[in-house]
Amino acid sequence: MSMVSMNPATGEVNETFEVYDTAKISEIIDRVHGAWLDWRHVCFEERSARLLAVAQRLRTRSEELARMMTLEMGKPVAEARGEIEKCAWVCEYYAQQAPAMLADQPVASDASRSFVAFRPLGVVLAVMPWNFPFWQVFRFAAPALMAGNTALLKHSSNVPRCALVIEELFAEAGFPPDVFRTLLIGSGAVDKVIEHAHVRAVTLTGSEPAGRKVAAKAGQMLKKTVLELGGSDPFIVTSGAGLEQAAQVGARSRCLNSGQSCIAAKRFIVCDEIYEEFLGLLKAAMDGLVVGDPLDDATQVGPQARGDLRDELHQQVQASLAAGARLVTGGKALDRAGFYYAPTILADVVPGMPAYDEELFGPVASVIRVADSEQAVAVANDTPYGLGASVWDRDTTRGRALAERIEAGAVFVNGMVKSDPRLPFGGIKASGYGRELSHYGLMEFVNVQTVWIA
CATH class of the missing domain: 3.40.605.10 (Aldehyde Dehydrogenase; Chain A, domain 1)
Incomplete structure (x- = not known):
């Protein structure tokens, strides 16, 4: 063997x-x-x-x-x-x-x-x-x-x-x-x-x-x-967030390691008041990522690690679209050698879709609309996972108050979730x-x- x-x-x-x-x-x-x-x-x-x-x-x-x-x-x-x-x-x-x-x-x-x-x-x-x-x-x-x-x-x-x-x-x-x-x-x-x-x-x-x-x-x-x-990390964007920064960091977080990270931002939970504006900014950021040869220093998104992983990811995307999700960008394997998948955004994601209920281990962002910050916390906790989370609000006092209610091993306010030797890392x-x-x-x-x- x-x-x-x-x-x-x-x-x-x-x-x-x-x-x-x-x-x-x-x-x-x-x-x-x-x-x-x-x-x-x-x-x-x-x-x-x-x-x-x-x-x-x-x-x-x-x-x-x-x-x-x-x-x-x-x-x-x-x-x-x-x-x-x-x-x-x-x-x-x-x-x-x-x-x-x-x-x-x-x-x-x-x-x-x-x-x-x-x-x-x-x-x-x-x-x-x-x-x-x-x-x-x-x-x-x-x-x-x-x-x-x-x-x-x-x-x-x-x-x-x-x-x-x-x-x-x-x-x-x-x-x-x-x-x-x-x-x-x-x-x-x-x-x-x-x-x-x-x-x-x-x-x-x-x-x-x-x-x-x-x-x-x-x-x-x-x-x-x-x-x-695993993790299905929530990325909460409140009506008080700095949207440009949140979208740029969100795209990088979602596509870190070509989307194959336990602590990548996966579920973008966005307040209704700024939903469409943030969605447009996130699309621009995702579309701007350089997909290519991972040996090229300019490449930001490389292939998925195995063909079966790419195929499983695509099945989750297709099932979510069939259940009513809206495709904003991507949604397909790239027509080239290797196991590449296009940076993808699924909007209007709701319970019952793989993009809501499951961990998507690849460059696919699930965007969920909520009425307000109160509902955002409820959706953030509506998952079997509890690894990392991030909250975006320019009022850091309000951001901290939301962070304290999230069920996760780590919560970052106005920053990308990451590991650091000085800080404990793990989930619930x-x-x-x-x-x-x-x-x-x-x-x-x-x-x-x-x-x-x-």
Whole structure:
């Protein structure tokens, strides 16, 4: 059995990789566990030095890594460079901040001395998606390794080259052998890895069905999980919004990573008073985006990562139009090699349409008309998801008041939703649970241990 790395811009095969067999999987898990027995005792200074060396390697190889990402999953190369830089940033952030965050915390009690310590759990399995093939991995790996854990990566099957190169980067930076390893396995092999006695916890970024399956198996095995799943992020535009800015940012947010982002703006919830004006501005912004070869620096929207993903997106668009949505622009696959889909706007979207009820993972904006801000909040919360949201209103006091009522892990007022190593990231409801990044992400995979001394 093999994995295929395919260029989404051309449909051509880059290379193929042999999937690891059961014996090799077991051997790697045992080795990663063996590495943990030593790594957990390595001092913070040494861990920090190794992570800073990774950041340096990322920057040294930035052009090569960005091009690799583009060839394997179609990300516009300018965005790919930004992703590599962000990975270096998260390594530096935890190298600098984690030692203080993980320091023992004294607590007064009836003991002569008592404190809380933060001990590593052991081997952490990461099941990661293709859409941000470096960032998703590093935002888990940097805090997990700084906390003294070791890591196993099961990456998406369409980015095997990225997966292997990430393992290579940790080795190049001087991490001890087997502290970070990649498993080239299909999704069907994940359950057996979770069942392995040496695997202590699991983190998954991906679809809701994948999250439910991993959570069920990890729960059966009594193993800690963190899940970051889908999102159908609301983008509320009030009558008091700066419409030009909202439309420009909205178009960029919707089409970031060619629309393939969990925290992209997806449901544009627009107050009736400014609905048609905003729609016109959003159309101009979407039509102005440069669609083309993702290796061209000028390209803002590249192909979808796989042909089946593009076809599924088109089916959702067609079903929404059949149910009464209005096509403002786009709405079709582009007549060119590769898996391209035109930046699209669906207006007058209502419940019962896929564009309202489902996550659309591509450059398609769903525009929903509401009477006022009160109804906007109700529509924003009318979703099984709760990852990110944004509110647009020049009155920031009013914007904050609306933000406080939105059911999501992050709400941005007058800004595009994004992740930042300094801020916690994650969702609620069907968008998952647990947090990555910041102090909160660091604490997900540690044993919070009470120490009481008489």
